[in-house]
Amino acid sequence: xxxxxxxxxxxxxxxxxxxxxxxxxxxxxxxxxxxxxxxxxxxxxxxxxxxxxxxxxxxxxxxxxxxxxxxxxxxxxxxxxxxxxxxxxxxxxxxxxxxxxxxxxxxxxxxxxxxxxxxxxxxxxxxxxxxxxxxxxxxxxxxxxxxxxxxxxxxxxxxxxxxxxxxxxxxxxxxxxxxxxxxxxxxxxxxxxxxxxxxxxxxxxxxxxxxxxxxxxxxxxxxxxxxxxxxxxxxxxxxxxxxxxxxxxxxxxxxxxxxxxxxxxxxxxxxxxxxxxxxxxxxxxxxxxxxxxxxxxxxxxxxxxxxxxxxxxxxxxxxxxxxxxxxxxxxxxxxxxxxxxxxxxxxxxxxxxxxxxxxxxxxxxxxxxxxxxxxxxxxxxxxxxxxxxxxxxxxxxxxxx
Amino acid sequence: xxxxxxxxxxxxxxxxxxxxxxxxxxxxxxxxxxxxxxxxxxxxxxxxxxxxxxxxxxxxxxxxxxxxxxxxxxxxxxxxxxxxxxxxxxxxxxxxxxxxxxxxxxxxxxxxxxxxxxxxxxxxxxxxxxxxxxxxxxxxxxxxxxxxxxxxxxxxxxxxxxxxxxxxxxxxxxxxxxxxxxxxxxxxxxxxxxxxxxxxxxxxxxxxxxxxxxxxxxxxxxxxxxxxxxxxxxxxxxxxxxxxxxxxxxxxxxxxxxxxxxxxxxxxxxxxxxxxxxxxxxxxxxxxxxxxxxxxxxxxxxxxxxxxxxxxxxxxxxxxxxxxxxxxxxxxxxxxxxxxxxxxxxxxxxxxxxxxxxxxxxxxxxxxxxxxxxxxxxxxxxxxxxxxxxxxxxxxxxxxx
Numbered sequence: 067x068x069x070x071x072x073x074x075x076x077x078x079x080x081x082x083x084x085x086x087x088x089x090x091x092x093x094x095x096x097x098x099x100x101x102x103x104x105x106x107x108x109x110x111x112x113x114x115x116x117x118x119x120x121x122x123x124x125x126x127x128x129x130x131x132x133x134x135x136x137x138x139x140x141x142x143x144x145x146x147x148x149x150x151x152x153x154x155x156x157x158x159x160x161x162x163x164x165x166x167x168x169x170x171x172x173x174x175x176x177x178x179x180x181x182x183x184x185x186x187x188x189x190x191x192x193x194x195x196x197x198x199x200x201x202x203x204x205x206x207x208x209x210x211x212x213x214x215x216x217x218x219x220x221x222x223x224x225x226x227x228x229x230x231x232x233x234x235x236x237x238x239x240x241x242x243x244x245x246x247x248x249x250x251x252x253x254x255x256x257x258x259x260x261x262x263x264x265x266x267x268x269x270x271x272x273x274x275x276x277x278x279x280x281x282x283x284x285x286x287x288x289x290x291x292x293x294x295x296x297x298x299x300x301x302x303x304x305x306x307x308x309x310x311x312x313x314x315x316x317x318x319x320x321x322x323x324x325x326x327x328x329x330x331x332x333x334x335x336x337x338x339x340x341x342x343x344x345x346x347x348x349x350x351x352x353x354x355x356x357x358x359x360x361x362x363x364x365x366x367x368x369x370x371x372x373x374x375x376x377x378x379x380x381x382x383x384x385x386x387x388x389x390x391x392x393x394x395x396x397x398x399x400x401x402x403x404x405x406x407x408x409x410x411x412x413x414x415x416x417x418x419x420x421x422x423x424x425x426x427x428x429x430x431x432x433x434x435x436x437x438x439x440x441x442x443x444x445x446x447x448x449x450x451x452x453x454x455x456x457x458x459x460x461x462x463x464x465x466x467x
Numbered sequence: 468x469x470x471x472x473x474x475x476x477x478x479x480x481x482x483x484x485x486x487x488x489x490x491x492x493x494x495x496x497x498x499x500x501x502x503x504x505x506x507x508x509x510x511x512x513x514x515x516x517x518x519x520x521x522x523x524x525x526x527x528x529x530x531x532x533x534x535x536x537x538x539x540x541x542x543x544x545x546x547x548x549x550x551x552x553x554x555x556x557x558x559x560x561x562x563x564x565x566x567x568x569x570x571x572x573x574x575x576x577x578x579x580x581x582x583x584x585x586x587x588x589x590x591x592x593x594x595x596x597x598x599x600x601x602x603x604x605x606x607x608x609x610x611x612x613x614x615x616x617x618x619x620x621x622x623x624x625x626x627x628x629x630x631x632x633x634x635x636x637x638x639x640x641x642x643x644x645x646x647x648x649x650x651x652x653x654x655x656x657x658x659x660x661x662x663x664x665x666x667x668x669x670x671x672x673x674x675x676x677x678x679x680x681x682x683x684x685x686x687x688x689x690x691x692x693x694x695x696x697x698x699x700x701x702x703x704x705x706x707x708x709x710x711x712x713x714x715x716x717x718x719x720x721x722x723x724x725x726x727x728x729x730x731x732x733x734x735x736x737x738x739x740x741x742x743x744x745x746x747x748x749x750x751x752x753x754x755x756x757x758x759x760x761x762x763x764x765x766x767x768x769x770x771x772x773x774x775x776x777x778x779x780x781x782x783x784x785x786x787x788x789x790x791x792x793x794x795x796x797x798x799x800x801x802x803x804x805x806x807x808x809x810x811x812x813x814x815x816x817x818x819x820x821x822x823x824x825x826x827x828x829x830x831x832x833x834x835x836x837x838x839x840x841x842x843x844x845x846x847x848x849x850x851x852x853x854x855x856x857x858x859x860x861x862x863x864x865x866x867x868x
Contacts, residue, residue: 068531072550076533123845425496425504425814427839441525441815443845453532457813464811465529466536466549467559 068145068449070305073462077307082393082459084308084353085344086143086451089380090136091362092399093124093415093434097370097406104361104370104405105416106433108377112384113397113418113432120395120420122429123442125451127401133412136362137161139400140322144355145306145452146299153325154238154294159228161321165220167230167296172238172265175292176219176227178203178285179252181277187248191225192285200224203285210275212268229272229290237262240269242291252289265293301327302353306456311347313340314357323355335359337379341386348390352459356387362410365403373405394421394458396451397432414445421458469546469850471706474863478708483794483860485709485754486745487544487852490781491537492763493800494525494816494835496807498771505762505771505806506817507834509778513785514798514819514833521796521821523830524843526852528802534813537763538562540801541723545756546707546853547700554726555639555695560629562722566621568631568697573639573666576693577620577628579604579686580653582678588649592626593686601625604686611676613669630673630691638663641670643692653690666694702728703754707857712748714741715758724756736760738780742787749791753860757788763811766804774806795822795859797852798833815846822859 094103127134127142128149137158138148153161156173167173178200180189195203201221208219215233222228239262243253255269273288280286302308304327312323312330320330331347333340337358344354358380364373387395398417401410416437418429427441438444442454456462495504528535528543529550538559539549554562557574568574579601581590596604602622609620616634623629640663644654656670674689681687703709705728713724713731721731732748734741738759745755759781765774788796799818802811817838819830828842839845843855857863 069550072530072533423496423808423812425835427845428836439840441839441845446846450531453530454813455532457532457534462532462534462813464534464536466539466554467556 068147068453070145070300073145073453073456074300074305076462076465077305077456078461078463079307080460082352082461083348084394084396084455084459085356085387085392086354086396086455087356087358087387088140088143089358089361089377089397089399091365091401091403091410093402093404093411093413094365094373095404095406095413103434104373105377106435108374108381110377110381110432112381114430116384116395116397116420117418117432118430119426120418121424121427121442122416122418122432122437122440123446124414124434124437124444125398125417125442125446125448126414127448130445131412133410134401135410136318136400137322139448140319141326142448143398143400143451144302144326145449146326147449151297151299153297153322155292156228156238156294157296158318159222159292160220160230161325162318163220163222163228164317164320165218165228165230168232169296169298170232170236171296172231172236173294173296174229174290176229177244177289178225178227179287179289180284181252181287186251187245187287187289190244190248190289194224195285197221197223199285200227203280203283206279207276210272210279212271215268217272225285231265231268236265236295238265238293238295240266240293242293243269243273244289244291252287255290297325299326303327306452307461308353309351310353310355311351312355312357313344314355316357316359319357328355337383338386341383345390361399362403365405366408368405368408370405394419394455396455398451417442417446417451419451419454419458423458423460469548469854471546471701474546474854474857475701475706477863477866478706478857479862479864480708481861483753483862484749485795485797485856485860486757486788486793487755487797487856488757488759488788489541489544490759490762490778490798490800492766492802492804492811494803494805494814495766495774496805496814498807504835505774506778507836509775509782511778511782511833513782515831517785517796517798517821518819518833519831520827521819522825522828522843523817523819523833523838523841524847525815525835525838525845526799526818526843526847526849527815528849532813534811535802536811537719537801538723540849541720542727543849544799544801544852545703545727546850547727548850552698552700554698554723556693557629557639557695558697559719560623560693561621561631562726563719564621564623564629565718565721566619566629566631568722569633570697570699571633571637572697573632573637574695574697575630575691577630578645578690579626579628580688580690581685582653582688587652588646588688588690591645591649591690595625596686598622598624600686601628604681604684607680608677611673611680613672616669618673626686632666632669637666637696639666639694639696641667641694643694644670644674645690645692653688656691698726700727704728707853708862709754710752711754711756712752713756713758714745715756717758717760720758729756738784739787742784746791762800763804766806767809769806769809771806795820795856797856799852818843818847818852820852820855820859824859824861
């Protein structure tokens with residue numbers, strides 16, 4: 067894995083710009099007819115030309131055989147070892163709904179549940195109440211007053227919500243209150259480390275007050291899990307010397323980018339508009355993370371043709387990106403989402419790096435099998451991409467004399 | 468990275484000889500006309516034949532995107548993780564002028580400077596005095612007497628010199644005295660760890676006495692930085708069981724080889740003579756490190772044709788090397804020095820390993836792009852080369868039963 071301290075010690079300023087273009091879930095498996103993956107099927111003259119001038123390969127987001135979630139997979143692309151830099155479930159959920167987490171916030175995933183007369187969990191999902199009801203109940207719980215702490219109760223969907231506690235010196239090393247089984251009582255929130263005592267106490271108060279407020283409702287209790295604190299990680303500005311911007315529409319990706327110190331610029335869902343936003347902000351940043359979500363969704367929907375179509379659409383816009391004359395272009399996915407698996411997979415992900423300073427290999431087609439012969443190799447750890455991009459952007463000094 | 472302890476635990480004796488032939492700065496970038504690198508351009512029938520019988524690939528000296536200095540790059544080729552085994556700047560400078568550092572010596576880089584009447588640095592380089600003047604001033608400072616310690620003041624070039632302190636229990640964790648700015652006073656030498664108090668005290672005495680001695684000169688002060696102790700590392704003899712000899716003309720490479728316990732044999736600058744020295748010493752060693760400097764210098768001088776020519780010259784002498792019948796031959800560079808960059812770069816370096824026990828791949832040409840398809844892969848960590856050479860020399864026992 068990449069040694070952030072070493073890379074940080076070598077960073078040097080440069081007037082260069084790096085663009086990371088992520089087609090979410092890009093990698094796939096070959097399908098019939100044609101025995102080709104979606105990327106191999108798509109007509110991609112511009113990506114192929116870029117591959118011809120650049121270096122190709124396949125990256126492994128986390129490690130051999132490991133299927134990544136979107137959060138860790140993106141952290142790896144940003145140069146952060148996703149096994150060392152772990153985001154708690156509560157924090158990921160808060161990021162996923164676009165909640166603006168501040169440093170020190172503690173977040174948890176919540177369920178509205180039904181408790182029976184003995185206080186045992188009768189239904190962990192309170193009969194899957196509607197999203198409207200869920201939102202109303204969240205609104206109600208916001209009235210809970212906690213000593214020296216702010217409280218946020220944000221609806222997610224149906225019975226699910228996010229709880230955020232904000233205050234001085236709160237820590238999230240707290241046992242889940244969700245017994246994960248019906249017929250059991252909720253577990254009392256307990257700190258697993260002394261630093262988390264205060265937050266655990268606030269959670270116990272919240273749970274007690276919520277029960278009073280919800281009495282009589284079908285959803286008369288709350289279950290909490292995934293307690294975690296917004297991590298306080300080294301910033302891409304400090305480690306890599308990059309002023310970085312995320313051009314992503316989905317809250318989750320914007321949130322993960324913000325965790326490492328990127329600005330999440332306002333964009334809508336369309337790629338051309340995202341390229342315009344990039345152009346307008348070109349001089350203010352050294353690094354743009356451009357995220358395309360549709361390819362992953364198409365894979366998860368088992369819609370091979372839509373995935374092909376979306377890849378072709380990105381290809382059509384590549385000349386606009388190149389007109390902006392970035393110094394380094396990386397094109398890849400965060401993980402594979404083969405249509406016929408309908409979910410993320412562990413398969414290595416096609417990647418290409420282009421810069422005038424790279425040493426082109428013989429790959430002239432951007433596709434899973436073609437990339438196997440590339441200079442980046444068939445199983446590049448994803449975390450290596452950031453230092454390689456920095457080197458090609460002349461942003462790393464020599465190590466030793 | 469390679470686990471030296473594991474490798475050391477497996478070493479077994481054998482009557483075999485390994486030759487590591489390093490063409491400094493071998494790797495390059497393709498240039499016009501021809502769109503080929505220097506190595507791809509050079510006519511190298513003997514290297515190509517060796518590639519056909521051996522295994523090829525490209526190695527990464529330090530890590531992805533990291534441009535290596537010559538010291539760390541060679542340590543990696545010798546099997547030592549260059550991030551774990553760091554050589555201080557003072558020690559590297561002493562090695563670079565061929566100073567015979569002993570275990571426990573503390574070295575620093577020095578500048579003669581000009582101080583104004585208030586004792587502030589008026590010129591960090593004392594007007595770039597001539598090398599002759601620099602040498603005279605060094606001679607003068609050698610008269611300084613330090614309690615229970617020997618002192619060496621060795622000229623480098625112009626205003627630059629190396630200071631070496633020799634005595635019991637000296638350590639080099641000392642702040643630089645160079646303020647790195649003019650108009651500031653020199654910084655008083657201070658230990659950054661308690662073990663370095665005594666050496667810091669000797670440095671303060673040296674600086675004070677130097678100032679007295681140099682009063683009236685245009686160069687009337689000294690600035691010191693890069694304090695470091697000659698490292699006390701595991702020896703190639705102990706770790707790998709190798710009696711190793713360096714056939715290198717430049718002091719820096721001889722010095723780094725000696726740091727890991729190689730003998731630096733006397734050679735002049737020409738390759739044929741170096742091969743003769745190897746032949747004469749054949750029975751006394753198990754490992755020869757043969758260093759060719761010119762390829763790097765040609766790259767740094769942006770002299771593509773000279774680099775091509777020097778590679779062809781090495782190729783012509785390869786039959787002489789093979790006549791000696793080594794059991795393992797490694798041919799590579801310590802890093803890339805593309806002519807058009809005129810400096811070291813991060814690009815992976817072509818490498819081949821030949822032995823009667825290797826499993827040849829399909830590569831039959833020694834060149835950057837051809838090596839991509841080789842058995843050593845496109846991004847082999849350089850530290851892997853030593854255990855691979857040892858295995859091919861039947862010098863590593865089975866691990867476990």
